[in-house]
Amino acid sequence: MEDDLPSEYDVIVVGTGMTESIVAAAASRIGKRVLHLDSNEYYGGLWASFNFEGIQKWIEDCHHPANPQEENVMSAVANDGEMLIKAGNQFSTISNIEEKWYIVEELADYQEGLLFSRNTQTDGGEIKGDVDNTKKEEDYETEKHEEEESEAGCGKDIVPHAPTQQWSQAKLKKEYRKFNLDLAPKLLFARGSLVELLISSNIARYAEFRSVTRVLTWLDGRLESVPCSRADVFATRHVTVVEKRMLMKLLTACMEYENSSKEFEGFEDKPFLEYLKSKKLTPNLLHYVLYAIAMATGTTPCMEGVARTQKFLNSLGRYGNTPFLWPMYGSGEIPQCFCRLCAVFGGLYHLKRAAEAVIVSDGEDSNLTCHAIVSGGRRLNTSHLVLAVGYAPPQFLQTAPNGGVSRGIFITDRSILPADKESLTLLQFPSADGCGEPVTVIEVGPSTNACPPGMYVVHMTCKQKITAREDLQTVVQKLLHTEFSDGAMIRTNTDTQSTQTASPNKTHSEDSEGQEGNETEDKGKSDPGSDLKPQVLWSLFFNCPETSDCDLTANVPTNVFLCSGPDVDLDFEHAVKQAKEIFSKMYQDSEFLPRAPDPEEIVLEGEESTPGPVFEGDSSEAKADENKSELGDEEEKGADDGGAE
Amino acid sequence: MTNLGSAMANRSGAQRPNGTQGKICQFKLVLLGESAVGKSSLVLRFVKGQFHEYQESTIGAAFLTQTVCLDDTTVKFEIWDTAGQERYHSLAPMYYRGAQAAIVVYDITNQDTFGRAKTWVKELQRQASPNIVIALAGNKADLANKRMVEYDEARGYAEENGLLFMETSAKTAMNVNDIFLAIAKKLPKNEQVAGAGTSGQGRRLVESEGQQKAPGNCCK
Numbered sequence: 067m068e069d070d071l072p073s074e075y076d077v078i079v080v081g082t083g084m085t086e087s088i089v090a091a092a093a094s095r096i097g098k099r100v101l102h103l104d105s106n107e108y109y110g111g112l113w114a115s116f117n118f119e120g121i122q123k124w125i126e127d128c129h130h131p132a133n134p135q136e137e138n139v140m141s142a143v144a145n146d147g148e149m150l151i152k153a154g155n156q157f158s159t160i161s162n163i164e165e166k167w168y169i170v171e172e173l174a175d176y177q178e179g180l181l182f183s184r185n186t187q188t189d190g191g192e193i194k195g196d197v198d199n200t201k202k203e204e205d206y207e208t209e210k211h212e213e214e215e216s217e218a219g220c221g222k223d224i225v226p227h228a229p230t231q232q233w234s235q236a237k238l239k240k241e242y243r244k245f246n247l248d249l250a251p252k253l254l255f256a257r258g259s260l261v262e263l264l265i266s267s268n269i270a271r272y273a274e275f276r277s278v279t280r281v282l283t284w285l286d287g288r289l290e291s292v293p294c295s296r297a298d299v300f301a302t303r304h305v306t307v308v309e310k311r312m313l314m315k316l317l318t319a320c321m322e323y324e325n326s327s328k329e330f331e332g333f334e335d336k337p338f339l340e341y342l343k344s345k346k347l348t349p350n351l352l353h354y355v356l357y358a359i360a361m362a363t364g365t366t367p368c369m370e371g372v373a374r375t376q377k378f379l380n381s382l383g384r385y386g387n388t389p390f391l392w393p394m395y396g397s398g399e400i401p402q403c404f405c406r407l408c409a410v411f412g413g414l415y416h417l418k419r420a421a422e423a424v425i426v427s428d429g430e431d432s433n434l435t436c437h438a439i440v441s442g443g444r445r446l447n448t449s450h451l452v453l454a455v456g457y458a459p460p461q462f463l464q465t466a467p468n469g470g471v472s473r474g475i476f477i478t479d480r481s482i483l484p485a486d487k488e489s490l491t492l493l494q495f496p497s498a499d500g501c502g503e504p505v506t507v508i509e510v511g512p513s514t515n516a517c518p519p520g521m522y523v524v525h526m527t528c529k530q531k532i533t534a535r536e537d538l539q540t541v542v543q544k545l546l547h548t549e550f551s552d553g554a555m556i557r558t559n560t561d562t563q564s565t566q567t568a569s570p571n572k573t574h575s576e577d578s579e580g581q582e583g584n585e586t587e588d589k590g591k592s593d594p595g596s597d598l599k600p601q602v603l604w605s606l607f608f609n610c611p612e613t614s615d616c617d618l619t620a621n622v623p624t625n626v627f628l629c630s631g632p633d634v635d636l637d638f639e640h641a642v643k644q645a646k647e648i649f650s651k652m653y654q655d656s657e658f659l660p661r662a663p664d665p666e667e668i669v670l671e672g673e674e675s676t677p678g679p680v681f682e683g684d685s686s687e688a689k690a691d692e693n694k695s696e697l698g699d700e701e702e703k704g705a706d707d708g709g710a711e
Numbered sequence: 712m713t714n715l716g717s718a719m720a721n722r723s724g725a726q727r728p729n730g731t732q733g734k735i736c737q738f739k740l741v742l743l744g745e746s747a748v749g750k751s752s753l754v755l756r757f758v759k760g761q762f763h764e765y766q767e768s769t770i771g772a773a774f775l776t777q778t779v780c781l782d783d784t785t786v787k788f789e790i791w792d793t794a795g796q797e798r799y800h801s802l803a804p805m806y807y808r809g810a811q812a813a814i815v816v817y818d819i820t821n822q823d824t825f826g827r828a829k830t831w832v833k834e835l836q837r838q839a840s841p842n843i844v845i846a847l848a849g850n851k852a853d854l855a856n857k858r859m860v861e862y863d864e865a866r867g868y869a870e871e872n873g874l875l876f877m878e879t880s881a882k883t884a885m886n887v888n889d890i891f892l893a894i895a896k897k898l899p900k901n902e903q904v905a906g907a908g909t910s911g912q913g914r915r916l917v918e919s920e921g922q923q924k925a926p927g928n929c930c931k
Contacts, residue, residue, distance in 0.1 A: 385916070395808055
């Protein structure tokens with residue numbers, strides 16, 4: 067192992083997940099000596115995004131976890147009065163992994179050009195663990211042929227709702243680089259704490275985003291577009307003028323609830339649902355507000371529902387049509403952006419390097435302090451240790467995490483609700499009784515670099531009850547076609563889809579009256595409808611531990627800080643909050659991620675510097691004077707505005 | 712020694728080329744290469760016209776911009792330095808995202824760095840956009856008496872792999888502007904005018920976008 071790492075640090079951070087990366091950046095930004103390690107060869111830990119090859123390797127690694135090596139030398143690096151605690155790995159264990167293909171390994175030659183498919187094997191649509199598929203060696207015999215095919219395919223996909231490609235496993239694998247599949251897909255609220263932090267710290271320049279284009283909900287057995295902005299509400303045809311007024315009044319009340327406490331009098335202890343019912347909203351509107359805007363359930367307390375509604379509304383109108391942003395190349399980019407800032411300010415990065423043990427003072431349990439870690443058999447001293455909970459020694463946690471997150475990733479051949487343009491969709495799928503936890507569905511397409519043209523990626527996330535597959539089964543069956551397909555051609559009849567547009571002012575307008583009366587589940591779901599569901603080409607289910615509500619402070623040495631893994635929430639808010647808390651415990655009086663200078667502001671030593679305003683909090687440790695700030699902003703802005711179109 | 716060619720390096724970084732000059736293209740350019748081959752020095756020479764013999768790993772400045780004027784087009788490079796993440800082979804994939812150009816740097820006095828440069832080229836071919844323009848720079852050409860990598864060997868390799876190639880010296884400024892200019896010439900100018908290293912796809916987040924609710928909280 068290359069071993070010229072310095073041995074003294076202010077902060078050692080182990081794990082490159084979201085919280086760890088923010089803390090690392092914040093410490094480095096104020097001039098602290100930071101070492102950032104990850105035992106994996108990739109960034110992000112359980113927050114990572116992978117291309118298709120990467121996720122296959124990740125699955126394999128989950129099945130065959132590397133055994134932490136025994137280091138004989140370890141005891142040698144501890145001094146008298148110190149003890150060694152071995153690092154753990156049990157809080158990042160992935161379970162219930164089920165990977166499955168729904169398409170043939172390779173297309174027969176005649177299928178490449180012909181628009182019919184053999185009616186051969188199906189496996190009954192039963193989703194079962196089929197991990198062995200991954201082990202099959204890729205066969206490149208037909209590679210040359212497919213190359214031609216994929217070129218032709220690109221041209222065909224200009225119309226996003228007309229999937230005409232036949233996919234085989236080999237063909238999909240060949241496009242592996244064009245995938246970015248997220249272990250923990252997360253959206254950003256346009257005015258959420260992460261967006262504000264990215265902008266205020268100037269880390270935003272490392273990342274690009276796309277706006278979520280629509281919010282869908284599942285109502286009366288079908289997908290519906292939720293009017294989420296004022297304009298949407300007024301453009302929607304299937305609510306009457308009276309209803310529109312009711313809705314606007316309600317949303318206004320939620321926005322101003324601090325000033326209008328009377329509005330919610332008597333509902334403080336009651337569910338939000340009861341408040342909504344008291345407003346005599348029609349069932350449709352009530353459904354929109356409760357499940358899609360507040361993203362609540364039938365049992366969510368009133369004031370929480372109000373706060374959630376407010377959060378949604380607050381983020382409207384900043385970027386695009388919905389309150390949400392999605393990171394280009396996937397959620398796994400965001401931790402990397404913070405890591406880059408850390409590196410830019412001098413933080414050292416070493417992937418594929420673990421912390422085998424933590425060296426703590428040998429004393430009263432309540433007053434333990436961490437002195438160092440052991441990494442690669444070497445002692446690395448540090449004043450603070452920030453540790454992903456996955457690496458935490460078991461004794462650092464009072465109780466093992468008991469919750470989990472159920473995840474499903476599906477590569478499909480079309481959108482769950484095709485529209486004129488490629489959509490980026492959020493759908494909170496309500497539980498069957500309306501009171502249980504919803505399933506969060508995020509659908510991303512090629513324009514986010516989630517997948518090659520002609521495909522979509524559907525992410526499903528919910529709290530774990532049984533296994534990921536069982537927890538998500540209902541929603542999978544409602545939204546996706548999971549029969550085995552030997553070519554996907556036979557199901558394709560694109561013309562019928564164009565009636566199902568997602569635009570709120572056109573959606574099902576002719577059906578709207580019908581829905582208000584209690585339409586049955588089967589309405590509009592004659593079999594052409596189910597045929598239009600996206601064909602799943604590949605799926606992956608897994609469970610990962612949910613550690614965000616564990617007590618991560620009870621049993622740790624005073625200068626050790628544990629960071630939880632991905633939570634079930636839609637956004638990154640928890641990680642940002644946790645990172646801020648950890649930073650303020652380490653460096654109480656320091657500013658958290660002050661703005662980094664723009665390139666135009668950087669004047670290097672020895673250069674004649676034009677005097678200009680100097681930013682507070684950006685002192686000598688940055689080794690960069692800052693001036694020309696306004697100019698820098700203008701330039702950035704000029705470029706950005708253009709790029710946003 | 713400085714050979715500006717037809718390039719006019721805009722050293723102040725403060726002047727905006729005015730709109731009447733023609734179109735402005737912005738490109739993300741990433742630097743790659745072993746530690747201490749002179750990546751940062753090349754950029755400093757190009758952007759600031761400076762050279763420091765004992766340049767420390769650049770802190771806080773791993774992101775610079777410089778413009779090159781090319782006929783009727785102004786090419787603005789957004790130059791990304793590795794910020795040291797290459798040292799333990801830990802460069803993040805986000806570094807390559809949307810990069811339209813790359814300079815892979817080696818040190819002509821160190822054969823190992825040439826070997827590593829080849830690895831970086833492979834890495835780019837694996838990770839970066841297929842259309843990326845790659846230039847190979849044999850830096851420290853002022854130390855020709857300690858040369859360990861032959862010019863013809865490197866040029867041959869570059870030709871085989873479709874790379875631009877020059878030997879450069881950040882110290883004497885030899886070929887520094889030229890290599891950026893050569894890249895600028897090779898980059899497609901018609902794609903998008905406001906790339907900002909975004910490959911024209913996603914949006915960057917800026918404070919001013921949309922109606923503001925809270926007062927701007929940057930620069931606090």
